[in-house]
Amino acid sequence: MTGLVSPAVDEVVLWARTSQAVDAMNLEHRNPNHLVDYTLAPNVVATSDLAVAVRDVDAAILATPSAYLRETCRNLASHLAKNARVLVLSKGMERGTHLLMHEVAAQELGNPTRVAALSGPNHAEEICKGMVSAAVVASEDAETAAYFQGLLSGPTFRAYVSDDVRGVECCGAVKNVVAIACGIASGMGMGDNTLAVLMTRGIAEIGRVVAALGGNPMTCMGLAGMGDLVVTCTSEHSRNRSFGRALVAGETLDAYQARTHMVVEGAPASESVLELAQERGIEVPITAGVHSVLYEGRPIDEAMEGLLTRVPRTEFYGMEERDTASKENQC
Known part of the structure; x- marks a missing residue:
């Protein structure tokens, strides 16, 4: 900077x-x-x-x-x-x-x-x-x-x-959680298709949170959303992604942060975003999965299986409806 x-x-x-x-x-x-x-x-x-x-x-x-x-x-x-x-x-x-x-x-x-x-x-x-x-x-x-x-x-x-x-900031917070999930998938040897699924479903998840907070879901399609998500989920410089890979290899959050002298922002974000989602009734399966692995002792394999066995819905559910409700609540 x-x-x-x-x-x-x-x-x-x-x-x-x-x-x-x-x-x-x-x-x-x-x-x-x-x-x-x-x-x-x-x-x-x-x-x-x-x-x-x-x-x-x-x-x-x-x-x-x-x-x-x-x-x-x-x-x-x-x-x-x-x-x-x-x-x-x-x-x-x-x-x-x-x-x-x-x-x-x-x-x-x-x-x-x-x-x-x-x-x-x-x-x-x-x-x-x-x-x-x-x-x-x-x-x-x-x-x-x-x-x-x-x-x-x-x-x-x-x-x-x-x-x-609000939309820009929300994208910046939740994308770090999705990047941890992508790092886990990469560490488990899953392919490009899996990473693409996690990123695009991650954008949908971010969009639901953005809409619930009164932001514009279209912001998720821009630099703060998809742009930042792509680089954070794929780059060798991404601490959140590299932490996900290290987690699969058996390294703890504390050990990773001590070794790299960097804060994994996606970890505390998974706690605060999940709290918000539970209060507001927002579906955040990727955030919930990452949180369960980091703080609830859930095995990584089980968490990934839980994501893959969810019943598919319409692709962009929970965005426009949430946005409308948020605007009505602000009036």
Whole structure:
């Protein structure tokens, strides 16, 4: 993300938790923990002081894992200018509240119109190499979306805008769960047909959740939906997919995260999305299957068999009906 933003601004300040990371980035212009071969731009500096990081900034970009976003925003609130715009990269849905990440940020930081969310098929490993990528910036406020569109757009990165922030965020949360399922299928030696089934049925599942939350199911056909789902379910860079494969090989969630130093966002998302689905009566068989394997002790083979033996229904059930109901409830 710094590579996209740095050409458009005077200075980018990174906030890091450890002094070791700060020293490495300031002295060597490299992150010692992630993308270690990537050289940071000259106008990128790092600090471990959150107040210093956001002092007098025009905008803040939050890439905190979803489980820590509320705490980070709470600590940030007193230091961030009231008119500074905020872009949320975190993907997920908060347990208990079922709030999406832009809602968590807005709740803690105030002024919801300044908050936007970014989602799309854009692995950092490829963006850093200048490979062509794209994403969608969604916000309730058109000016906020346009601001970040201008900030991020460049020769190799296309940023589109949307006002369906709930749909965009929901796609970003649920696709990680589907990617774990695809990783499991891949690890079990299942073929391309099986992966295609999981991805397309995954889009249908995402669409039902989007509609229930008042979003537009058509968003699922775009960059935040199908675009991000394809890359997350198939790419070697996808932590959710690779975790699914590791799970089949016998590695636990904790062991995988400790080994890779990365958070598998699809794991907590399976909990929060399943909670929401059970409360609202939404069918989410892939999410339920992943959750049963991760948290209920269900054998992987049994969970996959449960998905394959479900009685087929019409292909896109539960979308338009849910969308209509959601709009009526909002009136």
